[in-house]
Amino acid sequence: MTDQAVGGGHLPPGAAGRPATAADARQVPDGRRDGTAAGRPGRSAATAPPATVVPTRTVPPPFAGRTRELKALRADIARAGLDTLSGRKGARSRVLLIAGRPGSGRTRLAAELLRHLADEYPDGVLRAGLTGPGGAPVPTGRVARGLLTTLGASAPPGACDDELTEALRTALATRRAVLFLDDAPGAEQVEPLLPDAPRCLVLVVSQGPLTGIPDVRPCTLGGLESAAAVAILGGFAGPTRIAVDPRTAEAVAEECGGQPAALVLAGGWLAARPKSSVSDLRKALRAVPIPADLPSGDHPLHRAFHLAYEALAPSTARILRLLTLAPAGLVDAHTASALAGCSVAAAARTLQDVAALGLLHPVPGEPTGTGERSAAEGVAEAALHPQYRLPGCLAPATFALLQEEERPAEIQLARARMLERTVRLLQSCRAMGEPAGSAARHRTAGLPKSLRFPSRQAAADWLRSRRAALLDAARIAVADGELDTLDRRLMAALVRTLMMHEGAQAAAPALYSLHTLVLEVAERRGLGREKAAALLNLADLDGQSGRTQDALARYRGALEAARAVKDPVATGRALESLGGTYSELGDWQRAADWYGRALELRLSRGESADAARLHGRIGGTHTYAGRWGEALKEWRAAAGTYRRLGDVSGQARASGEVARVQEYAGRPEEALRTCLDALHAARSAGDGRLEAALQLRIADTLDRLGDPAAARLHRAVGEQLTQDHPE
Structure with missing residues (x-):
């Protein structure tokens, strides 16, 4: 492969x-x-x-016809809306609709209108397709996030559709831009995206009306006029063949129903055959069979497409x-x-x-x-x-x-x-x-x-x-479900690449979508480890976005999945994350409990460095809760573990926290002695930033003990160290 x-x-x-x-x-x-x-x-x-010569054209043919439609659309922009007529200032953007069947040139007309409007909307054009390649509507949230990205605005990863559309309206409120929504399935896909910005314009391309959206200015497209249709053919075939047989060229245009898409395909067929005449094209078009159940309006495009396809x-x-x-x-x-x-x-x-x-x-x-x-x-x-x-x-x-x-x-x-x-x-x-x-x-x-x-x-x-x-x-790939091994590799590679080039914060919305897909595959295939990892990653992003309860539910799900497959790494991470989330909620008792479970796991696996860190986290939760005795016990355990590991800097930090708790507990003399011991350890470790912090803390303690002269000396040293060791 x-x-x-x-x-x-x-x-x-x-x-x-x-x-x-x-x-x-x-x-x-x-x-x-x-x-x-x-x-x-x-x-x-x-x-x-027959043998053909491929034309060198690689850009769309020049725009032809639709002069009347363009003039009507420009007039609709300038015309007063219903709100203005009633004496009220318009609250929403003006909405123009270009309606027509696929192949009628509706998107090409929209592009031509946007070209004419370029100087009137200094904030540019925002484009979005509302229908996917398979014909299914694109989710509103995905469209809104894509538009926000284009605007350089941000929204929390995993935000719901309402949050994203509200963020889009906010981002457009002070702008003068055109929002171009192509191939809209209906009003329900368009309405949530409409900005509350009277200085903006919304241009929608759709097959039918936008029922339910007030004051929509529709422009319904039919076939092109004969002269414009023949001009499109001439853009491909050249003027000579058209001039030789103008009546047949008009007949070909009629055979194509005046539809630009059919005319372009017919013109491409002629351009690839320099020796063929317009009459040959007409005969070839008529020779294409039409299915009995095909609507008459689809006949021209069907004939032109199959003529072009069969020639390949x-x-x-x-x-x-x-x-x-x-x-x-x-x-x-x-x-x-x-x-x-x-x-x-x-x-x-x-x-x-x-x-x-x-x-x-x-x-x-x-x-x-x-x-x-x-x-x-x-x-x-x-x-x-x-x-x-x-x-x-x-x-x-x-x-x-x-x-x-x-x-x-x-x-x-x-x-x-x-x-x-x-x-x-x-x-x-x-x-x-x-x-x-x-x-x-x-x-x-x-x-x-x-x-x-x-x-x-x-x-x-x-x-x-x-x-x-x-x-x-x-x-x-995930929706297909037949290539789960490859799509897992794809998602893993995409996550790593986005992180490398965009960073975690900028890539967070895309990462949320990818982790959601990983979770779907993991649940479908019964992959416990990957399910736990996906839930942990999603919970982290939920927590960063302020969705704390969602994060708690995902962390618990990750813990269950990790325990089911006996994955100690994911289990430990889930336990610690639950402790951290409860700390953010101010539920210190539960936080200490979950941190304690994580500590038991680390101790059972002999992971001393992680155990020392968890002793500190438990000590921190007890400190916030005002339980000084339990806090001192945990911070001293952390300092002792760091000392046994030979981590002098970690020992100094933990000892400094012991001193902080002693001072909170009303024992300043003990706090001063402990802080001096921590200062000695910090000097031994060569940790200038920590040494500066401890000097300033000692100065504060000396002030409380009534020794301002010694406090000034330590404060001066601490401030100098802070300047010598900036962050």
């Missing part, structure tokens, strides 16, 4: 967009000439597409089908390479070719590339390869083809290759955060160049740009 993820077969240069040959068949990873599932009919030589070489068609497995719907050369089992360079060329035909869209903001880089230039260059997204209107049909033409075992193998490649990239990314010359860096140097990063910054940039897709990959 590892070899397939890294090397595998290689697609020959220019394989996309031309018919497969015998040499190409040998490059198909599963060894089949036609690239289809065994036992299913493939395209025969008699029906193979078998190996390229197979890659296109497999792209529906890509996490978050984002595809780059590495993802395609792993899914298909081909080289990164071949995958990059294939993606460019498929995008030129209109079957993939380059992701805005990513460099489009020129196709001249090779995989030998490493992951830093591969990361510069464009990211693509399979258009949402084509995803259902492409996924149906995947289910029809690929065996389940082949789909699972492709997923496994992708996860294995992702794990190795994460390991390489994490290694770049280690110091130069470290063992991790040395191991990374032995990887293929396509799996290496040239610098720490390049690795961090890759992680940041792929973060959402990596998290989605983990979610998909």
Whole structure:
């Protein structure tokens, strides 16, 4: 599996967009000439597409038409809302809706409108997709957190949807920005995200109305006008073929229903065939069979997609089908390479070719590339390869083809290759955060160049740009449930990599999601150790976020799981964490009890250093509770244990705490003697900071004993030591 993820077969240069040959068949990873599932009919030589030239276009065609719609949308922004008409100041942002069936160009129209509005909203555009690649709605909390991350705002890890949406509204309250919500399933996904910010604008793309949201300005899209539709065809085919047969071009536009997505695919088919006429295109479109149960409105896109798909070489068609497995719907050369089992360079060329035909869209903001880089230039260059997204209107049909033409075992193998490649990239990314010359860096140097990063910054940039897709990959793998060994490795590698490059605090929300997924797998597979670890990690994050009761419940669950598998490490950590949580709650009796149980475990295992630390924690809880006798007993036990271990600094600290308790108990003379002993130990240990603290404490004690002159001397020494040993 590892070899397939890294090397595998290689697609020959220019394989996309031309018919497969015998040499190409040998490059198909599963060894089949036609690239289809065994036992299913493939395209025969008699029906193979003619030789084609792949067009060089790698960006969407120029925007055409929709002038009336753009003008109406601009007018709606300027028009007074219902609140203003009634004499009240609007409390919420203006909401514009672009409605239309998939393939009608609704997202492209939204992008054009946003381009016109760029100067009017200085805080920029916040983008979020409300529907996942599989067609399921994206959870509101996940959308809100992603938008908060874009804004540079924070929210507690594990926060509920209401907390996240409230944080989003707060972050947008003082801004003038556009919130662009693409592919909204309905009003219930949009309403919680609407900001209470009249200076902001919300632009929603949806298939239907947003019933229940007041004062929504809808713009419903139909087909393009004939001139605009023909202009899209001409952008691909060139003006000559259109000018030669303008009537047929108009007929093709009508055949495509004026739908931009269908027109782009038809234009890509023409661009790949310089010798074909517009009439040939019309005949080819009409020759595509239509299923009997397909709604009439879906006919144009169905014909255009299947015409473009059938023209692909078998190996390229197979890659296109497999792209529906890509996490978050984002595809780059590495993802395609792993899914298909081909080289990164071949995958990059294939993606460019498929995008030129209109079957993939380059992701805005990513460099489009020129196709001249090779995989030998490493992951830093591969990361510069464009990211693509399979258009949402084509995803259902492409996924149906995947289910029809690929065996389940082949789909699972492709997923496994992708996860294995992702794990190795994460390991390489994490290694770049280690110091130069470290063992991790040395191991990374032995990887293929396509799996290496040239610098720490390049690795961090890759992680940041792929973060959402990596998290989605983990979610998909866990939901699938068939590759739990690989998804556990993926989540472990992702946790370590995020910690390395982002730090625990910045990565906390992502870590919470990952630990939740680990817990799901552990419970499904009956993995007690992993269940205990996941519960401990989640409880730590709950405690840091102020959800103390949730943390207590998780710590108890972790303790039960750890005891069930006889894991002393997790058991000890759970016991100590319970003690610490009760300390935060001020329940000193229970805190001391749980710390005492943890101490018994450490003593039974001969872990003296941990036992000394726990003696101190128990002594601290008794001190807070005012139980001076018990506190002195525990701190003296801690000091004695440190002395036996030869830890002079630990002994000095524990003795200093003994002195503190003695002073609280009203025995200042004993406190002074104990503090002087602790000062001597601190000097022996060379602990300047501790020595400074003890000098200041001695000065305070001398003041209470009525010796101000000696107190001034000790205070002066303590202050000088504090300056000499800053934190």
